[in-house]
Amino acid sequence: MGRAGKVRLLSAAVLSQAFALVFDPYVLWVIFASALFGLFVGAVPGLTATMATALLVPVTFFMPPVPAIASIVTATAMAIFAGDIPSCLLRMPGTPASAAYTDEAYAMTKKGQGELALGSGLWFSVLGGLFGTTVLIVAAPSLAEVALKFSSFEYFWLVVLGLASAVFLAIGNPLKGVVSLLIGLLVASVGLDNPAGFPRFTFGNAELAGGLTLIPIMIGMFAVSEILRSVTRIEQPWEMAQANIGNVLAGMWTLTKRYPAQFFRGSVLGTAIGALPGAGADIAAWMSYAVSKRFSKEPEKFGTGHVEGIIEAGASNNSALAGAWIPALVFGIPGDSITAIVIGVLYIKGLNPGPTVFMNNAPSIYAIFTVFILANLLMLPLGIAAIRAAKQMLRAPREVLLPVILLFCIVGSFAINNSIFGVVLMLAFGIVGYLMEENGFPVAPAILGMVLGAMLEESFISSMIKADGRMLAFFERPIAGTLGVLTLAVFAIPLARQLMRR
């Protein structure tokens, strides 16, 4: 590591500036309001953390950078925890991130251990979130220092690696993952914004020349499609299981001492899955639950209302949230669908992701880190309150909630460019997103393709121009070569395995 181009490491001056940005009455008010919003959205089945992010974007449009990002960080952290609440009480995950252990949590409630299930969901969400945040704070600036030396060759491989992991980590048929990714890349190639500056797929339309605006598309894919799904399920009743809620934190210390390895393993895996592009909290929870069962001393108890898997997967999904911000901030490559939206917000707010943001905007970045810690600490008291208020929250009438949220989506999509075309995009992609999910096509690779399409093409074209058309140049720089081989291995290993099986 050379001395030149050193990323400004944490200094007292930066830290005090960061604290001044966060501990401001307005910002604290935004954090508190976003926390309540996140808890509600997370606790109501059918409303997800990604949806909360998409709905927050138009609201944060006119806020300064730090409160805008703070509201998203806080709301998503709360929503991922709150998703556990209806798992315990209704046997329905509040967000997809809780789906992995919904049956387990409900079985605990049926056994009369609802208080323990809710308590461990909260406690290990807080611990997992703090673990992921610590990794983010330590890893991101040091990675940025390495990334300063990256050229278009390294970025090209990083993007390809990210797209590949999004496809292979998605649950289900990888072929459908590839289709989803290609649809995303196709959407990204609309407009003038390509290396040649040539209008593509614009059909002479001025709206299309600027490219398709991502926020209305994401509101469509993550909010409108979920609303449509909830409408199709309007006749399924929500039946609440009885649970006596007293002191939800009772016994948590005993559990922490009894299952430290599970908590640690869940947090490490969660952070790693979060940091891998395209896979977020939901996949992290599924994987951690499976790992927990695999290594448990009592695997036969899984599925009958056993707390071990809830601890591991509950820590995992919250740590994944923070992990996803590592590649998002350092490379501009989103780690999950939430950060895919966040990257757009970062650009709007002038905090363009990339290694230089750690030098040019250090106070804002450390302010965001501070918000992460604050949000996870705030989760403890607000989470207890949310568990106590769960019965009231889950009684919110869906036939009123869904229409009002949809009107909100319309206005939010309109607000991005003050154009009705945003609403058209939202409707089109809402239907596309719904049909894709219903037919087993994962949505996350499409979103990643849309966000990374321009970067993929640009880094490829400018690398080719630099190398004068020699493909081998992609392997000639040490880091690029390593990344290239790694990427090819990611593609080759599953193929080789399939061939061996035959």
Added chain:
Amino acid sequence: MPGQKFGPAWFPGLIAAGLALCGALLVYSGLRARSLWITTPEWIASRRARIGVGAFIGGLILYILVVDALGFYLTGVLVLGVWLRSLGASWRVSAIVAVVGTVVIHFAFYKGLRIPLPWGVLERFAF
């Protein structure tokens, strides 16, 4: 584009080739599994769900078509009312929520965030 090996058509061409290949593979695996060409989802059997989905998509299209002419207030109340009724809310609840919801969202975005939501026929009453 002349003189350039990797012009603007190159990248979309690659995507198209990939989509064609994946499409062919999916059709092949579908034929081999002898799956049905088209299946209807379960909710199609529920009248309430059918009406709801129809009203939601229809309402969105309606909104797009008429909001500039009618303005946000009338269109908002109209589509909210239709959606509420389609999901089975009572007339009373629908009327109250449609009006209050539209007014609250309008104030939040028009006044709070300064989004120029259209006034349409109510232009004279604009504030």
